[in-house]
Amino acid sequence: MEKYDLIVIGAGPGGYEAAIKASALGHSVLLIEKDRLGGTCANKGCIPTKSLLHCAKAYAAASSSQELGVEVDKAFFNLQKAMAWKEQAVESVGKGVELLLKNAGVQVLLDAAACLDAHHVQVAGRIIEADFLILATGSEPARPPIPGSDGPNVITSDEALVMELLPQSIAIIGGGVIGIELASFFSLIGVEVSVIEMLDEILPMCDRELAKLVRRGLDKVSFNLGCKVTQIDSEGVQFTDSKQKQRRVDSQLVLMSIGRRPVTKGLEALGLETARGYIAVDSHMRTRLGNVFAIGDVNGKSMLAHSASAMAEVAVSSIFGSEAMSFDPISVPWAVYSHIEAAGCGPTEDQMKSQMRKCLCASVPMRSNGRVLAELSKRAVGSAKMICDMDGTILGIHIVGPYASELIWGASVLISSRVNVKAIRSAVFSHPSVSEVILECARAIEC
């Protein structure tokens, strides 16, 4: 019987990283993927959304930059070309993953896997043995049982990213990252967008004050907060608003972005413990079965591509490494790539308050920043917020505004290394840069 030290199921940013790392340590590794290399991130998530958002931002720049001196006779968004651009990006990333796997000497099988027990996997009619299993099967869009959600006018992000014709209007159910990024995309290219969100603010992981700024910045989107969808029909969405009043939004299409659910098909025979469908693991990514690990979206600990990669490192080091690592979601950064960008790392002020933890907090608006004034004028939306321990240790940095997604890396390194805010204050920041708001926050922290 064919045998490997490790079988990894699922070739997303968790699975392929785990396979490459284990192989680099000299172990025989088989990576099984039922769809395309790169997983949700490369094929149905991060890469295609960022790619399409970039196209939409370029269109918006072309059609609404008269004030900057950019005059165009008529601008048209060619969806087919944008989709072709996106497909090219998806293919490049997929080929990159393929090359990395090949260079690392990882065996790859493109087929559906079924676990027979903790040591045996059936794939393409064969049974293959392994000392260890890493489950990295990911997630897929959830479709909760709302009446009408199976209608032909209802899509998820999967379908939105391969759309062939633009709707005139779209109702987006769910104001999380996926909902907001797609709201940004559609509104930038002229589609009428309504967002219906159950909670009283969008982007639940975000500082509330900052989330509000994102919402206000998406000024062409109509937001319905605190609203519970009761039914989808062929002409739109019915919901109960925050005052218990029945209301509706008419739209040609309805996009469901109310979360994702773990993919556990083929793993049933393992009899793993689950919580809300997610496979339960300890901080080393180990399941109840000592030789079976689960990483990435399927364990529900932090549903982000880079979290999956970080968990891959933890799992491989738990299996083969000398160093015992663990995964701590608190210093994992996140970013939203809507045209008003948001990013954060560490606890928010709201979280600190709800945990009754004392902290030092400062926030600085974007509108007095030199680069923001040069590029966006004083009407610019945005703010940065810093949270420190009482001794000045940096705990959290949260940013809404231009370049937020690229500014956040420094926060992540400083927070995970427990650096004091004085280190920021004594550094020199490049002028004029948006990053100076971080220095301003550090100066405003009183310690």
Added chain:
Amino acid sequence: MEKYDLIVIGAGPGGYEAAIKASALGHSVLLIEKDRLGGTCANKGCIPTKSLLHCAKAYAAASSSQELGVEVDKAFFNLQKAMAWKEQAVESVGKGVELLLKNAGVQVLLDAAACLDAHHVQVAGRIIEADFLILATGSEPARPPIPGSDGPNVITSDEALVMELLPQSIAIIGGGVIGIELASFFSLIGVEVSVIEMLDEILPMCDRELAKLVRRGLDKVSFNLGCKVTQIDSEGVQFTDSKQKQRRVDSQLVLMSIGRRPVTKGLEALGLETARGYIAVDSHMRTRLGNVFAIGDVNGKSMLAHSASAMAEVAVSSIFGSEAMSFDPISVPWAVYSHIEAAGCGPTEDQMKSQMRKCLCASVPMRSNGRVLAELSKRAVGSAKMICDMDGTILGIHIVGPYASELIWGASVLISSRVNVKAIRSAVFSHPSVSEVILECARAIEC
């Protein structure tokens, strides 16, 4: 006689920061400015160039994003509108400075100052006394005595930033930051641009390999390296090329960007020691006269806006503070905002080699980065480079590619705090972000 604890001459990012800080410490401060508040940075440097570059980038996005699905009938760059946009940014920044000074209780006089001695300044017909002087008079474009450089077709950045009509072609003498940013601006909006540079590579402060990438990325600009200008005439520039051959570039306009010279008018009576025209100071910004300090461009230590602000802090703390600070240019970041961005902090590989210092070095190209693939395709120009001490202490980070100017803040904090590369390796980076190239560099450093 009117008397202040401190008189600051020059209201650029050095002078106004010094005035505000001294005032915040409870001292009486007079700030004298002969032109507009904000100095070169706000009025003739950072802010207007970044503002105009932003306009030019938006125009380029509008007119050359067909691949992204952005189709425009005809795009036109309206220089008057772009200049109005820039002027609005300049005014906003100026008003911001005015407000900061007002809130800080700094007295401001808008007039030319002449120092009578180390304690007396003449301004607007009055003589005012002060315990301390801070000279922050800045710099202006240098105009070396090249035959023909006084012709009506010859301008400097000062004139370029208030231009009313676009030339068809422009020859730029000098491939430093100013020359390259203006080359980017003019080439993006369709002006034919030639750069003539005396050295054998552009951007002398930049890692040579990376500077080459910037040059290649500015693919519509014609570069003439290792060339010495011998004469400017009404139809262009004559120069001797690297093979000692006489050559010429025909152009409607000629822009001189071969450096800046210190402004010392009105300071003659102080009899200060100078080096190449710059006022000599020690690491605390003190001149030969114990109560007179010189900060910013006029001392020539580091001709960047944020360096001037950092020196302001050093000077004020030397005068009034309890803490002895000094200015170390090595961890000062710099950024170039051309459409191929570049930024760096700390020594380059070339500098380490020329100083015979052993180091660990790694570089990672942009083209395999997920966000770069999503936004710019695998044809993207760019790379990141990291330099560490043999024990892994991060010494330098240098980046060419998208968002470089906003990525560099983290480098500056980590370098000035002497953080080890392991801190980067153990942090989680947001995916897909260009910042991941920094993580990849850290992983490639062998220690």
